Amino acid sequence: MTKQHGLTVATQISRRGLLCSAAAAIAVGSWHGKAEATASSSATVEWRNRQTGMAYRQLGRTGLMISEVICGGDPIKLDNYQHLSLALEMGLNYLDMAPV
Numbered sequence: 001m002t003k004q005h006g007l008t009v010a011t012q013i014s015r016r017g018l019l020c021s022a023a024a025a026i027a028v029g030s031w032h033g034k035a036e037a038t039a040s041s042s043a044t045v046e047w048r049n050r051q052t053g054m055a056y057r058q059l060g061r062t063g064l065m066i067s068e069v070i071c072g073g074d075p076i077k078l079d080n081y082q083h084l085s086l087a088l089e090m091g092l093n094y095l096d097m098a099p100v
Contacts, residue, residue: 054091065093072096 044063050056056065071087074080075097084095 049091049093051091067092067094070094
């Protein structure tokens with residue numbers, strides 16, 4: 001420890017002190033980043049096929065609002081699409097038709 005301008009200044013730092021300081025800096029930095037991400041994602045919300053009576057949720061940090069009711073499974077064919085027409089009229093906006 002040395003004195004400079006009437007203040008005691010540590011000239012050496014212990015390993016534990018270094019790790020604690022680094023962990024605190026990382027924690028503050030990550031908290032600040034999450035706050036910015038939350039603020040930016042809530043500012044740009046995108047709606048597609050919004051209908052009254054359908055509940056929607058934000059898809060991660062994308063800002064895209066998707067219907068709570070989604071459809072997935074078999075590929076759409078001429079003999080199995082009627083349920084999709086009704087769902088789209090009711091506000092469905094997320095279809096997962098990826099092959100398995």
